[in-house]
Amino acid sequence: MTESQSARMASCCPGPGAWRTTGRRHFLQTGIAGFASLSLPQVLKLRSQRTLSASETTAAQRKKTAVIMVWQPGGCSHIDTYDPKQDSGSEYRGPFSTISTKVSGLQFTELLPRQAAIADKFTVLRSMQQTAGGHPAGSMQLLSGDPDTRDKPKPRYPDWMTVANYLRSQAEPRQNPLPAYVGINPPLEYNGPAYLGDAYSPFTVMGDPNSPSFSVPNIGLADTSEVTRLGRRSNLRRNLDTLERAFDQRAELAALDEFEIQAMTLLTNPRTKEAFDLSREDPRTRDRYGRNSWGQQLLLARRLVEAGVEIMTTSLSGALCGRVHNWDDHAVNHHVFDALRFRSAAYDQAVSALIEDIYDRGLDKQVLVVVTGEFGRTPKIEYSPSTGAGDASAPAGTIQPGRDHWPRAFSNIWAGGGIQTGRVIGATDKRGEDVVERICGPGDFLATIYHHLGIDAPSTMIRDFNGRPTPIVDHGKAIPELMG
Template sequence: MTHPFNASSNICPGPQKRRGFLKMGLAGFATLSLPGVLRLRADTEVPRKKKTSVIMIWKPGGCSHIDTYDPKPNAPSEYRGPFATIPTAVPGLQFTELLPLQAKLAEKFTVLRSMRHGSPGHPAGSMRMFSGDTDTRDKPKPKLPSWMAVTKYQRSLEGNRNNPLPSYVSVNGPGGSYNGPAYLGDAYGAYAVTGDPNAPNFSVPNIGITDAAKVKHLGRRAALRQKLDTLERAFDQSGELESLDEFETQAMTLLTNQKTKEAFDLTREDEKTRDRYGRNTWGQQLLMARRLLEAGVHVVTTSLRGPLCGRVQNWDDHAVNHHVFDALRFRAGTYDQAVSALIEDIYSRGLDEQVLVVVTGEFGRTPKVKTNGGRDHWPRLSTLAFSGGGFRMGQV
């Protein structure tokens, strides 16, 4: 089977086998048990000048692929919806009119229209995408670690990290109930940043402290804690103190290193750049993600949810929540601007060989529109968009 990132044609070669999909560099989205990842790494690792970092843009609830990246212009109206199709920069590839900015940049990313799984609920569908969990039942928490946590674990095996920033950061990222480090331990979870980065008073608290007296005081407290838990360490059967050590090291570095504060500071960006992303929560989240990867973070996740999504603040466009087409019209402009700005920025800064942008959600929406104006969950097919990562772009 022709590898989709090396094909000479833009025609989709059909659903990929699991091993072929893994080789695209997105192991976590298909099957991510830890032994499987380590085995894949040994089998397929190729020399690279720099390791690939990832920005995952998560659309919680499940975006309608038919109304965005995978239109069906020749289908009956009850399937295709009201949106016109538009040409993209890639001959033969069409999007809907909701994504004009991304359509102009289509040669800089690839869409995978054959993503499918069998988990129809939000928890199970999300866990399938984050960790490869094949259990189709919804669960209150994941039993397998997310691909993000596995990445952090794998990078930790390379030795001490010289960069003061965490290797894995969540900027208003996907909810913790659907993903996490599971049995790897909390030390491999995300450093979570919350709040609206577009707010004039936004800041990440307690990072980059420069006051010498405060830094000295923090050091004394850390030393005292180490003395107090010396006796407990012999009875630590679960490794919780080891995780605590890891947390403490990360916390002290974040608290006392000025570089950490600069990485999160969007005021250091050119005003035109901030405008290009959009002066809103989503646009500034993606801009922060780019800044963090430039500063040395390996994985950044960010979730496009909240008031910019509409009434129920996510992409779950059942008729009971809101009319699917009205909801898509409401959020499309903000979404299209933010994602296209990030892709343009990645390429203009020469980061496309080292940074992979992934845009996805837990599943797609039903092909047929409900009579009352909604599309329901559809795990049988959805579209993922990728940009950069050193892969060949402009394909479907």
């Protein structure tokens, strides 16, 4: 990568706080009353019920499986964590020493001692690559399979989380009062439902689960009179819909009923409140994950999949990352090595606790855990002046080391899902610049996740806005070593 390319990447990166997710679906914050005021055009935007093709129906057959995706927004430096290159030279090698892991011959850097100790419980994929150098396009490539290398303001294709939610909801009515898809501070900046519509987006939970004041608004109402009032209002809305329904030849208003039922269930079923209540966990378990936002996010994720949530996403962002609240460790943002030190303890503890808990609680066949970002970081260290002082960043103007975007090679880890663990898949060259063994791309990544969820990615298509059948994965196939 040239210096001009690095400069362009640095200039396009978000500044402090830009990565803080604001959420797109807070339908419960105003209560069920909002549904009563929806017009027909608004309803049509919520969701259009589609008739599934035979292949879609087959693909969407429910299996009692779930996925937790832990997202590293901005991209984690692979050579400073899971793919160290001690012989790469001072221009490339970071300051961290390597440590042995539970798996013979596998080494991590010293930043990950807890994960090293349980490396037999997950598999490291060192040969991921994609072709987009920007955060939006890189995220869209990995999470939706969009091959475009250009950064776009909105996704063209729905992300895998939305697709899985859509297919499973079409295959079988949901009996569990909890939503099938939940995001805890989820990665929504550059991804979303696209042509599937917002009704298949996550139930979004924002905030710090470690905070004493943390709460999920409007779930599990205890006031019976309020529950009765909401039920009456819901029935009134249905009665007022009668005339509109006479013109609803495609049964699109039925989508509102399902959407409303989910909202009512969340509001009135006490099980929903219990599932989100971390105070019900043993304090020692909370300590094990770490009494910080990341630790409690991952504990809540485990708690929710155990209660029946099938698709969980959560971003490790915010103050624990350093000054700019993400993993985008350009020198203008962070002193890359100080940033990695700053966040490594919380990251290592939370991820290792989640993986251990999945196995200890007998969830390792049901639940697949994937930890990844959109790309890696440049193997060659670059130096630029900081744009501001803060955690893991020197005062403005201070020359400090950084690593830029690197989609050509990066690592992610996989646990649970019934896969054989304690393995390494693929390899990069001596500097960590390029994949030299077992190239895996976004299509392979997506097909592997879909396989765990019981979705036959190669043969499954969904109709887009124009009614055209669109493949959910048009290239790639599930990675055999990661198929349970």
